Amino acid sequence: FTIKGKWDQMPISQGSAIFVVKKILENLPLNKKFLFVGDDDFISVVLALADPSIESLVIDADEQLLDCINLLALKFNLPIKTRKVDIRKQKNLGEKFIGFLTNPIYTEAGIKTFLKYGINQLGKDGGSVFLEVGDESIGNRFLFLQEFFTRNNLILRELSPGNIYYP
Secondary structure, three states: OOOOHHHOOOOOOHHHHHHHHHHHHHHOOOOOOEEEEOOOOOHHHHHHHHOOOOOEEEEEOOHHHHHHHHHHHHHOOOOEEEEEOOOOOOOOOOOOEOEEEEOOOOOHHHHHHHHHHHHOOEEOOEOEEEEOOOHHHHHHHHHHHHHHHHHOOOOOOOOOOOOOOOO
């Protein structure tokens, strides 16, 4: 897999990936499909290895990334499907999810765009949203995100500073 700067790709550390998977497993009743809005951290693979009963869909604009995830899913018989999607163009995936994870572009607009897309894919009962951003990237923008959370009926249940970092 080749990291592509034009898509703001930079995988998190292995320790960070394990932390994220642990949080997902602690917080979700995973009896339905889980969505990854982008997955250059390969969290979908780590999650499926940790609990092979979890079905996931990974969407991304990067075909090479999706090919890598497909290869790993095939090799380890993991219940992961992938789909090439540009979230700026395709608004609805045609199915609903129990929750989603995104590690978006680290701008206020990028975070809001990725979150809004994922929120629109949740079922009528809502779901769990996992937003992954490094501490150094969010800075003073958190106040603006709190307003966004409120407008979109999101409840912040946990904030875990110091757990996502890049090697």
